[in-house]
Amino acid sequence: MSAGEVGGRGSEGTFVQEQFGGMPRRLFRASPSKLLAWVDCPRRYRMQYLDRPAPASRPQRAHTSFGVAVHNALRDWWDLPAEQRTPAAGAELVRSSWIELGFRDADQSREWRELAQRQVTTYLDEVDPAHQPLGIERTVSLKTDVFTLQGRIDRLDDRGAELAVVDYKTSRWEPTDDDARTSLPLALYAAAAWKMFRRKCVRVELHHLPSGAVAAHEHTGDSLKRKIVEAESIAQDARKAEEDYAEFGVDSGRFPANVGPLCQSCDFRAHCPAGQAFGPEKSDWAALEQPAKASLAGPTAASAQRFT
Numbered sequence: 183m184s185a186g187e188v189g190g191r192g193s194e195g196t197f198v199q200e201q202f203g204g205m206p207r208r209l210f211r212a213s214p215s216k217l218l219a220w221v222d223c224p225r226r227y228r229m230q231y232l233d234r235p236a237p238a239s240r241p242q243r244a245h246t247s248f249g250v251a252v253h254n255a256l257r258d259w260w261d262l263p264a265e266q267r268t269p270a271a272g273a274e275l276v277r278s279s280w281i282e283l284g285f286r287d288a289d290q291s292r293e294w295r296e297l298a299q300r301q302v303t304t305y306l307d308e309v310d311p312a313h314q315p316l317g318i319e320r321t322v323s324l325k326t327d328v329f330t331l332q333g334r335i336d337r338l339d340d341r342g343a344e345l346a347v348v349d350y351k352t353s354r355w356e357p358t359d360d361d362a363r364t365s366l367p368l369a370l371y372a373a374a375a376w377k378m379f380r381r382k383c384v385r386v387e388l389h390h391l392p393s394g395a396v397a398a399h400e401h402t403g404d405s406l407k408r409k410i411v412e413a414e415s416i417a418q419d420a421r422k423a424e425e426d427y428a429e430f431g432v433d434s435g436r437f438p439a440n441v442g443p444l445c446q447s448c449d450f451r452a453h454c455p456a457g458q459a460f461g462p463e464k465s466d467w468a469a470l471e472q473p474a475k476a477s478l479a480g481p482t483a484a485s486a487q488r489f490t
Contacts, residue, residue: 209325209326209327209328209329209330210328210329210330210417210418210420210421211329211330212329212330212331212332212413212417212420213331213332213333214331214333214366214367214370214371214413215333215367216231216420217366217413217416217417217420218366218367219231220416220419220420220423221416222440222444223439223440223444223448224423224436224437224438224439224440225437225438225439225440225450225454225456225457226439226440226448226449226450226454227420227423227437228423228427228432228434228437229450229453229454230449230450232424232427233432237450237452237453238452239449239450240449240450240451240452241283241284241466242281242283242284243283243284243447243466243467243468243469244283244284244285244286244290244291244294244466244467244469244470245284245352245353245467245469245470246283246284247280247281247282247283247284247285248281248294248298248352248470249352249353250281251276251279251280251281251295251298252276252298252301252302252350252352252391253336253350253352254275254279255272255275255276255279255298255302256272256302256305256336256337256350257318257319257336258275258279259271259272259275259306260314260315260318261318264311264312264314267306267311268306268311269302269303269304269306269307270303272299272302272303272305272306273299273300273302273303275302276295276298276299276302277295277299280295280298284466284467285466285467286465286466286467290467290470294470298352301352301391301392302391304394305389305391305394315337315338315339315340315348316338316339316340316345316379317335317337317338318336318337318338319334319335319336319337320334320335320337320338320375321333321334321335322334322335322338322371322374322375322378323374323378324370324373324374324377324410326410326414327414328414328417328418329413329414329417331370331374331413333367333370333371333374335347335348335349335371335375336348336349336350337349337350338375341385343381343382344381344382344383344384344385345372345375345376345379345381345382345383345385346383346385346386346387347368347371347372347375347383347385347386347387348387348389349365349367349368349386349387349388349389350389350391351388351389351390351391352390352391352392353392353469354392356390356392356393356395356397357388357390357395357397358397359397359398359399361388361397362386362387362388362397362398362399363399365386365388366409366412366413368386368388368399369386369401369405369406369409369410370409370410370413371386372384372385372386372401372406373406373409373410376406384400384401384402384403384406385398385399385400385401386398386399386401422436423436423437439454439456439457441456441457441459441460442460443460443461445457445458445460445461446460446461446462446463446464447463447464447468447469451463
């Protein structure tokens with residue numbers, strides 16, 4: 183039986199195995215989104231991951247509904263028989279998986295659904311339906327001396343001798359190669375895939391559906407190691423805060439609100455006076471940034487390969 187399988191907690195909230203001298207310390211359980219949540223705002227991190235019962239989060243916003251529908255369609259497209267993987271089939275998958283939550287009204291929802299269908303159709307025009315990815319929404323894991331991490335890759339491509347991590351993006355902001363280079367999740371996914379499949383994985387890509395652009399970066403073994411060290415540092419800070427929370431609960435001083443523009447659309451805004459004081463809450467559809475009719479042209483670039 184492993185140390186992690188020794189159940190029960192002591193009276194002070196620590197795991198039983200940690201009460202015995204010489205027993206290894208449990209690894210911090212992490213995901214890329216959890217690590218970034220800590221960096222973004224410790225207060226939101228506490229409410230999302232530690233407070234129990236967890237404070238109610240606000241309903242899903244329109245931009246999230248849009249992104250989820252697009253991701254789901256691109257995922258399910260690969261489940262179709264190869265001969266049925268057409269751009270039109272992708273558009274139909276958007277229609278059938280569409281989510282109405284967060285939009286101002288039915289007309290706005292319809293406009294954005296049609297935009298999503300156009301973007302997916304244009305993207306799939308350049309995808310080879312016969313070239314099956316190694317993984318679609320593939321869960322990968324990575325273990326270090328500090329944490330055990332799990333995450334889910336949008337798409338893991340087999341590029342001959344090497345693997346490539348592909349991530350789909352649907353926001354209005356077109357990512358750059360520097361965004362791909364500095365992305366902590368992409369680097370962790372690449373390192374995890376390399377270890378799990380024992381095949382080199384250093385290329386990471388951000389596929390932006392609205393513009394058709396592909397932002398990419400080729401890591402090295404050393405640059406991936408540096409990203410792992412960065413993630414370990416974040417995990418260690420979060421762990422110290424969690425240990426303080428175990429002793430002091432919501433009175434812990436390690437969870438300050440990181441007040442800024444994100445407070446206006448935070449899922450836990452209703453429970454954070456500091457965030458409320460920053461400014462008025464944005465509407466559920468504010469992140470759609472511009473009327474759908476103004477951007478119906480969709481992607482313009484020919485290449486379309488993505489990271490899920």
